[in-house]
Amino acid sequence: MSLCPPFTAEIAHAKVKMAQDLWNTQDPQKISPAYTPKSIWRNRSSFLTGTAAIEEFLTKKWQKEKRYMLRKELFSFTENKIAVQFWYEYQDAYDGMKWKRCYGLEDWTFAEDGRMRKRQMSGNDIEISESDRWFKDGVDVNKADIAEAHW
Template structure:
């Protein structure tokens, strides 16, 4: 199945899960080159960047801070070449005493004809959590964790 636009519900869902799996590798070079156009434009919270070299540098710094990173993405909405995603990830903050944190966020993606992302805008908020509040403990299948309103 081609994961390039125009998207159907099946393709959009597969595209989101492929991105989730790619990000969970925590391999900045692979993520930047496999997922994004060479001139891709990003907004990640308050950071603005462009191009795969900048994306790779950003992700390298991200995972120097965010240890034990585990991500879940879910399709929120889509059109022919755009996808909106809801996501959650957990990590230990190496800049804050290795406290556990969870990020809740939304992304909007726009794709080029080849299926690589040419625009990504991310908004997210981190909250501190205890080890007992973690959803994505080692060995868990992130896709099977019940993410519902009772967790908020």
């Protein structure tokens, strides 16, 4: 199955889960080829362009966000765009290794070759306790029970 536009529901869902799995590697060099060389990003208050900037951003991200585990779910799609809802949990290396969860939304625009040419991300972090975690070690993030109040 080609993961290039135009998207169907099946392709959009597969694209989202592929991105989820790729980001869960926490390997910027594996992740950056999924973006066009001049890909435009807004990640919260950071604005960047290009795969070198993406690799640098992700390297810094995972210096701070330890034991990172992410789940993405398809929210909506069109011919060459996908909207995603996501949650991830991490220990904040810059804040005493406190557990945090980010809730967010992304909108993605794709080039004809299937690589992402634009990514806009909005997210909010909250502090959580160890007992509040959904993505504990060994848990399949796709099967973690996320109550409707968090969707």
